[in-house]
Amino acid sequence: MKKILYYNPVACPRPRVTRFGTYYPKRYTEFKKAISKELEDVEELRFIVLLFIIKRPKALLKGDQILHHKRPDLDNFIKSILDALPQEDSKIHSIFAQKRYARYLEEPKIVLIGGSKTTDSFMSFFDLLMSSFGQEK
Secondary structure, three states, X not given: OEEEEOOOOOOOOOOEEEXXXXXXXXHHHHHHHHHHHHOOOOOOOOEEEEEEEEOOOOOOOOXXXXXXXXXXXXXXXXXXXXXXXXXOHHHOOEEEEEEEEOOOOOOOEEEEEEEOOHHHHHHHHHHHHHHHOOOOO
């Protein structure tokens, strides 16, 4: 199963705690709700391969994708997707993930590949890496 979600990735923030209760910021809850609608029909997953393509800053020159090595952290991006899945995320045993800036003029997106066979998980990860560098098999 492969899904491409055309959203700028949003990392899961820490919950805000007030004397009236605990809540997440509006930007995150809206993102999670939109992603949940797109992932409603996803069957039960045992492994997930995630590629987060983050909006390219204007300060970067034209060029290919480069790795994103600043905040927000990769684990927070992963958490936002796992929270949006219709299944219990404790059933997932393998996660492969990477975050990158978009190529010049490329839109931000999230590529999600998943399934239930362990042997497929490694092949999906390498297929995703090769295709994201523009080297189709």
